[in-house]
Amino acid sequence: xxxxxxxxxxxILSEAASLELGCNYSYGGTVNLFWYVQYPGQHLxxxxxxxxxxxxxxxxxxxxxxxxxSKFSFNLRKPSVQWSDTAEYFCAxxxxxxxxxxxxxxxxxxxxx
Amino acid sequence: xxxxxxxxxxRVLKTGQSMTLLCAQDMNHEYMYWYRQDPGxxxxxxxxxxxxxxxxxxxxxDGYNVSRxxxxxxxxxxxxxxxxxxxxxxxxxxxxWTQYFGPGTRLLVL
Numbered sequence: 001x002x003x004x005x006x007x008x009x010x011x012i013l014s015e016a017a018s019l020e021l022g023c024n025y026s027y028g029g030t031v032n033l034f035w036y037v038q039y040p041g042q043h044l045x046x047x048x049x050x051x052x053x054x055x056x057x058x059x060x061x062x063x064x065x066x067x068x069x070s071k072f073s074f075n076l077r078k079p080s081v082q083w084s085d086t087a088e089y090f091c092a093x094x095x096x097x098x099x100x101x102x103x104x105x106x107x108x109x110x111x112x113x
Numbered sequence: 114x115x116x117x118x119x120x121x122x123x124r125v126l127k128t129g130q131s132m133t134l135l136c137a138q139d140m141n142h143e144y145m146y147w148y149r150q151d152p153g154x155x156x157x158x159x160x161x162x163x164x165x166x167x168x169x170x171x172x173x174x175d176g177y178n179v180s181r182x183x184x185x186x187x188x189x190x191x192x193x194x195x196x197x198x199x200x201x202x203x204x205x206x207x208x209x210w211t212q213y214f215g216p217g218t219r220l221l222v223l
Contacts, residue, residue: 009153032210043214043215043217044212045214046211090156094210098144098161099212101158101212103148103155103156104155105153106155
């Protein structure tokens with residue numbers, strides 16, 4: 001069955017700390033991977049996406065993610081977080097044809113000023 | 114360009130009541146989706162549509178019905194609300210891979 005796992009449910013960091021959020025997927029078809037962010041009180045917006053090619057993808061606001069096929073992972077990273085990165089982050093795998101997503105359970109990140 | 118809008122923003126229902134949530138998009142997108150978001154469970158797909166007049170079941174379709182009579186609108190119906198349907202409901206639309214989300218509808222079923 002298709003699934004996405006995010007093992008870190010809550011993460012607390014101080015400003016300037018480095019961030020890595022884990023995402024593992026189980027999917028039998030062509031892998032299309034996404035990270036979305038939901039800032040407090042706002043709707044979800046796309047951070048970055050991976051379809052093929054260079055496994056290191058860069059997104060908005062200094063975020064990047066690395067696709068490691070052998071580990072079925074697509075971890076999100078940021079070298080130095082800011083207070084404004086406080087949000088909930090969702091990893092998703094997309095189904096070719098319908099473009100529907102399967103989301104992970106999300107990781108709540110709190111950045112302390 | 115309003116993007117994706119949802120009506121209403123918040124609603125309280127009693128068990129057994131019915132209601133319809135409206136999602137509207139002005140981007141001429143073919144694909145539309147309804148999700149529910151519950152603490153610790155992320156977003157789960159309820160129903161989706163790949164074009165006007167078409168609908169399909171997602172991960173958690175039970176207790177919900179949908180209709181897509183016009184390309185720009187995607188309606189989610191609860192025929193007989195249950196407390197387990199207390200949630201935040203998000204609508205999204207896309208032309209392909211990037212989904213654009215609405216602001217959400219918070220539903221409380223007592």
